[in-house]
Amino acid sequence: MTPALPRFPHGPGSRYTARAAFSRTRPNRQVRNINLAPLVQRLTERDQWLAWMLHEHRVLTTQQIARLTFPSIRTAQRRLRILYEYALLDSFRPLVQSGSSPEHYTLGPAGAAFLAAQAGCDTAELGWRPSHTGRIAYSPALGHDLGTNELLTLLAARARTTPAQLPLWLSERSCVRRWGDLVRPDAYAHWCDDGWREMPFFLEYDTGSENVARVEAKLASYAAFTAATGTRPALLFHTRTASREAALRRRLAEPARNLDLHVATASADFTTDTPWGPWWLPLHTPTRRLPLAELASRWPELSPAYRPQASDDADSALGLPVPPLPPSDQASRP
Incomplete structure (x- = not known):
């Protein structure tokens, strides 16, 4: 197990002492060797949206993901475990002073390869590296x-x-x-x-x-x-x-x-x-x-700084904003 980092006395790192060790196992797969073909039939629109959300926002906990798109924590945990086994997602649990922290999810190697294929680029251009999850886990900005x-x-x-x-x-x-x-x-x-x-x-x-x-x-x-x-x-x-x-x-x-x-x-x-x-x-x-x-x-003078346009960065999915809710929820809102 990777030794814990020293705890900061104050500031954003004070609540978290990150470790890059996982409580679950899966085959060690390099991103360049991942076969994306089997994922085509396994990934739902919600799964693909979640991968883009984690690319956009870097890290989300189980609770945060559940409130965005799942009916319950238990349902979220089941699906997230499957996506972890697919290597679409990575996860880690920071050490805390008492109790246990929730699972923290990041974009995994298969997720990076999948998004890069959708965007027509390589994973480096996507901004993903094999050390991606570890860097987030140890970041003082977590x-x-x-x-x-x-x-x-x-x-x-x-x-x-x-x-x-x-x-x-x-x-x-x-x-x-x-x-x-x-x-x-x-x-x-x-x-x-x-x-x-x-x-x-x-x-x-x-x-x-x-x-x-x-x-x-x-x-x-x-x-x-x-x-x-x-x-x-x-x-x-x-x-x-x-x-x-x-x-x-x-x-x-x-x-x-x-x-x-x-x-x-x-x-x-x-x-x-x-x-x-x-x-x-x-x-x-x-x-x-x-x-x-x-x-x-x-403040009636307020005006938006940005409005998404269909023509914005049309040649690259990397330039488009990710909807805060998945497609199914967008369609079924009250």
Whole structure:
């Protein structure tokens, strides 16, 4: 077994001491030797969508995957085990101080080969390496990535069962590909709850690992983005604690006003498992915390930074956004 890494005293790595050892076994297959032909008859549309989701968002837990597309955790576990045995997915379990952590899934060697075949490229161009899962497991940004994905999968899960919609969710990597010379948010998404206008927003998922001055410096980049593109998404800061949220609000209030940015904050102390709820506090003239969708009515000037077009990167599947819900769920939404 690979020895555990030292635990960070604070920051995104404090909850996770990653190990790249797996609790399950399967044949050791090199990606170049994988025969994709048998997978053609075995993979459903949902399986293929999940592979693209893991390519887009890097790592998702069993619970996060289940809330996106399966009726129960047990059903998800059964199918994910099969996809692991196919090598479509890889998985690992980080060590935690007490109890056990859920299975964490990443794109496996057969999944990388399958997506590369669909995109008409090789796995290197896809950005996948044989060390892919180990690098994620040991990454100090693992907690940050999981926290961002937790917030967005909760929104997507609500869109499965209510008239709410999450039509677009771009990962940090997709944001960097589109706007990296201007801004590098942790996610970009469109949210619309029943009866409200669409709410386009950039998300900054703050773990407390950056000092407040560095967070403040990001505001100038978002102001430059608005000036360069003529678009105006909201900017949401989500923190781990209410005290961190209060510290950010004190530091960001004046520069955000001077830069004419629409900023709202919330913390995990409030949002828990309902991030769409009345937990978001506008940075200026705050009267009360508002539901996520209601922010759009407070800021009628908002406009989306991006809308998918059929002609976007039509020659490469790598350039297209991945739908937050699988095709079957998209078709059966209420």
